[in-house]
Amino acid sequence: MHKHFIGGEWVAGHSASPNTNPSDLSEVVGEYAQADAALTRQAIAAANGARAIWARSTAQDRADVLERIGIEILSRREELGTLLAREEGKTLPEAVGEVVRAGSIFKFFAAEAMRVPGELAPPMRRGVEVAVTREPVGTVGIITPWNFPMAIPAWKTAPALAFGNTVVLKPADLVPGSAWALAEIISRSGLPAGAFNLVMGRGSVVGQALLEDARVDAISFTGSEQTGRGIAITAAQRLAKLQMEMGGKNPLVVLDDANLEVAVETTLQGTFYQTGQRCTASSRIIVERGIYARFRDALAQRTRELRVGHALHPSSQIGPVASAAQLQQNLDYVRLGCEEGAHLVHGGERIRASTEGYYMTPTLFADCDNGMRICREEIFGPVATLVPARDYEEALALANDTRFGLSAGICTTSLARAMDFRQRAEAGMVMVNCPTAGVDYHVPFGGRKGSSYGPREQGRHAVEFYTTVKTAYIAA
Ligand code: NAD
Numbered sequence: 001m002h003k004h005f006i007g008g009e010w011v012a013g014h015s016a017s018p019n020t021n022p023s024d025l026s027e028v029v030g031e032y033a034q035a036d037a038a039l040t041r042q043a044i045a046a047a048n049g050a051r052a053i054w055a056r057s058t059a060q061d062r063a064d065v066l067e068r069i070g071i072e073i074l075s076r077r078e079e080l081g082t083l084l085a086r087e088e089g090k091t092l093p094e095a096v097g098e099v100v101r102a103g104s105i106f107k108f109f110a111a112e113a114m115r116v117p118g119e120l121a122p123p124m125r126r127g128v129e130v131a132v133t134r135e136p137v138g139t140v141g142i143i144t145p146w147n148f149p150m151a152i153p154a155w156k157t158a159p160a161l162a163f164g165n166t167v168v169l170k171p172a173d174l175v176p177g178s179a180w181a182l183a184e185i186i187s188r189s190g191l192p193a194g195a196f197n198l199v200m201g202r203g204s205v206v207g208q209a210l211l212e213d214a215r216v217d218a219i220s221f222t223g224s225e226q227t228g229r230g231i232a233i234t235a236a237q238r239l240a241k242l243q244m245e246m247g248g249k250n251p252l253v254v255l256d257d258a259n260l261e262v263a264v265e266t267t268l269q270g271t272f273y274q275t276g277q278r279c280t281a282s283s284r285i286i287v288e289r290g291i292y293a294r295f296r297d298a299l300a301q302r303t304r305e306l307r308v309g310h311a312l313h314p315s316s317q318i319g320p321v322a323s324a325a326q327l328q329q330n331l332d333y334v335r336l337g338c339e340e341g342a343h344l345v346h347g348g349e350r351i352r353a354s355t356e357g358y359y360m361t362p363t364l365f366a367d368c369d370n371g372m373r374i375c376r377e378e379i380f381g382p383v384a385t386l387v388p389a390r391d392y393e394e395a396l397a398l399a400n401d402t403r404f405g406l407s408a409g410i411c412t413t414s415l416a417r418a419m420d421f422r423q424r425a426e427a428g429m430v431m432v433n434c435p436t437a438g439v440d441y442h443v444p445f446g447g448r449k450g451s452s453y454g455p456r457e458q459g460r461h462a463v464e465f466y467t468t469v470k471t472a473y474i475a476a
Helices: 037-055 059-075 077-088 092-115 151-162 176-187 203-212 225-237 260-276 289-305 324-340 392-400 415-424 459-466
Strands: 004-006 009-011 015-021 024-034 119-121 128-136 139-143 166-170 196-198 218-222 241-245 250-254 282-288 343-346 363-366 383-389 407-411 429-432 467-475
Touching (some): 024 176, 037 128, 037 203, 059 077, 059 092, 059 151, 077 092, 092 459, 139 151, 139 203, 151 218, 151 459, 176 196, 218 459, 260 282, 260 289, 282 289, 282 392, 289 363, 324 343, 324 383, 392 415
Parallel strands (some): 363 383
Antiparallel strands (some): 004 196, 015 024, 119 128
């Protein structure tokens, strides 16, 4: 059984839960301990106990620890990628890519530990110096979703530690294996006992205990908008610092002047890869009338050719859906789309592969209206909706007509349209002739409206959330 990591020790939980491979339901990836609220509070106490020592560590100490973690992750990319693919279901190349990203993030923040910004403000009074410095926030509770089981724990844990905070990580209960492997690497990195803790278990138990405990100074959450709303209320009641990344209903606009091949490939990549289980996936493809029929037919053809299969099989392009509940949700949305009058061009069915798993065909709906529920609610599966638009202005209005605002893309050969879209798209990230999904770790990640709350993650902007500013007046 894989245990929790608390106060520098491996600790058994009050129960354990099996982690099943969505590509092959007969395979158990491992047994993982489950914590209750009392054990979570033990981890919070351990993190609090290590605060002073880690906050006083030197930039070199922190950089060395993070560098070691990053190097080990990168050197074990195939093995860790295989574990990730087995527990979450993304294909092996996608999973290895995610592991590489996690390792690179630790190396990036190893360097950032050396670059904590500060300033000396010009004096307003003679003989008085004004210094603005950044300090750790304290103990950070990290709550992560199942779709990036290693990269998201990495992109929250690395900056937290780099800037001198201590951590209690609660990964998604569906995929504890990658987070456990990350914790095991961190456990040998030279961190003081208690500076990093892993507690596995249910959101309503472990997550809730983290949210309610006044010793947790800050909460970084990634997950659904619905869970996020509840978290925001609980965190606000005790004035905890909060950062949240949530869902998306990302538009990709295809204009008449687009390169057809680029538009089709960009759509396929952004919509169906990683089984559509990305918060940045393009799910509303808004297409100008002049190119609509040609684009729909070319996209349908390429969608039919996608090979769905076991995540570890070399020929698979699209892995299974991650869980039975997610598969059922996807199929329910397909049924709803048909009832709402969208035209089902391809897919929408559960299928069999060489092993029994949660496989479904990539699904393409055409002739959708942006008011349909399949165009308004996050499906979080391999389902694309094509929405026709009269012209660019209507396409832009449709793109912005959503309660989310994470990523927005456009395929066009017009520099003027691309520039206009970049300025007027109501999203945190804009892509021109690039998929809406697939962003780098050295730049900020996040959105607007119902997609994000609080400061940005990743890149140099991560310092905003994981530090607190102090202004000091010093007279000799
Ligand atoms: P979820 O909201 O169901 O769960 C996310 C995490 O919150 C899990 O660890 C869960 O155990 C925990 N949780 C659940 N209830 C809780 C509670 N009451 N208190 C504290 N914690 C609780 O989301 P999910 O199904 O794991 O992930 C899919 C969602 O995540 C999608 O909406 C997707 O768009 C979003 N997501 C967003 C980003 C982003 O950066 N914007 C990235 C990846 C995924």
